[in-house]
Amino acid sequence: MVETLQFVAFRVGTQQFAVEIHRVTEVISYCEITPIPGAPPFVEGMIDLRGQLVPVLDMRKRLGVAEIQNTMQTRILILRMNRQKIGLIVDEADQVYTIPVENIQPPPDGADFVIAVAKHKNVLLVVLDLERLLSGEEQVGLQAFGGRASVPAMAARDGHSTDDNR
Secondary structure: OOOEEEEEEEEEOOEEEEEEHHHEEEEEEOOOOEOOOOOOOOEEEEEEEOOEEEEEEEHHHHHOOOOOOOOOOOEEEEEEEOOEEEEEEEOEEEEEEEEEHHHEEOOOOOOOOEEEEEEEOOEEEEEEOHHHHOOHHHHHHHHHOOOOOOHHHHHHHOOOOOOOOO
């Protein structure tokens, strides 16, 4: 029986949030993000993560937090959502918390995007429900930006070959 769960904690504005640790693949420093024309306002753009295009969401915009300037503590959480990697811009990624299951409660009624509230000592962490973070339509739209078109596929579509040995 599971007695504890682990979460990666992060801050957006003054609010502490968390996601289940098994969803996070890595935490990277803020880097240049390429905007995507026609993307929803909270989709900041795309990054190239070791050859894979990853859409990046600005959690400040998604959660309606006043815009804050990026600092040395600004991070991009790379995580898995619906078999796709996405990045979340956060103001700071604090640490990993191991929390006993008895300290994890269901969210209050009407709490959008929230799967639970976890208490660690005097800190309350709002645990995000990644699948509810985006509507079904937004998830489908994000998948369209999710790096499905690689350079070889684009070249083939345009009638060019990337094979130099023709």
